[in-house]
Amino acid sequence: MFARASEDGFIHDMVLYYGKTTLEAHDVPLKPEQEGLGATSQIVSVLASTMSFPTTTAIFADSFFTSLELVRYLQDHNCRYTGTARDNRIGKPQLGTIKEMEKKAVPRGTCYYVTSDDGILAVRWKDNKTVILLSTDMGEGPMSTVLKYCSESKKREPVGCPAVTRSYKANLGGIDKSHQVLPMKSNRRYLRLFAYVIDVSLTNAWVVYKRDCKALGVKCQPLKDFKL
Known part of the structure; x- marks a missing residue:
């Protein structure tokens, strides 16, 4: 999984690797100028295009x-x-x-x-x-x-x-x-992917919560105190 994150840990965009067709499922199609780039350069250029x-x-x-x-x-x-x-x-x-x-x-x-x-x-x-x-x-x-x-x-x-x-x-x-702060680990690939999507959503929500607390000047409640 390739991802673009801000410095505080908020993940903005992701690309799931699955061989030659990795970038076909992304919302932003490759432009002709990107098609001439190497594989890793294409990934960065696609993730950058959604900024x-x-x-x-x-x-x-x-x-x-x-x-x-x-x-x-x-x-x-x-x-x-x-x-x-x-x-x-x-x-x-x-x-x-x-x-x-x-x-x-x-x-x-x-x-x-x-x-x-x-x-x-x-x-x-x-x-x-x-x-x-x-x-x-x-x-x-x-x-x-x-x-x-x-x-x-x-x-x-x-x-x-x-x-x-x-x-x-x-x-x-x-x-x-x-x-x-991503907690779940599994040897089964589909469970890892499923857990990763959920964990990223929770982690992003936690980062936004901390941003709001900082902006309002209030103390953040510890992550361990949240019950799901």
Whole structure:
């Protein structure tokens, strides 16, 4: 199940995977320009097409979805994007290679970046491993520091961190928040799907309830106190 969620865990749209005909059942048919995209890029483009305000929204996704073609497609439709990426899906930007970045002589926190003529930022940042990001939403600066555990000194030490990485870590996770309160588990596929639809409805209602409580300035009743 592929889903699009807001940062507070509210799920707005879903696509159920079932092979080559995955996108045929979605309410929004593929446009000719989408048909030329890869499979994961098509999924993101379809989920993005149902957003109410795409020009004022930024999408965050992991390396399973991110590619240069997807970032360009969304950019052409005035939608901002940030995501981690695999090295073979970012084109050939003028950056240091992963092999060079992972040499011991290159300190942790090192950041190389380049921006294309059409405004796409590509970043390589050295953490425990080399992290690659593509973005049309954030720049590399201002650089800041984050505390990371160092295996050599056995303590947390400050490590340089680009702004785009901090933004990615802060905004990715809406799906995870939703799944934290999805209770039912089953080995039977049809039961899982049935339970998921019900649980998503309940979880979305809970998120809306919390939003309303925050807007009204009242205390939320704990989720465990609700009886069905």
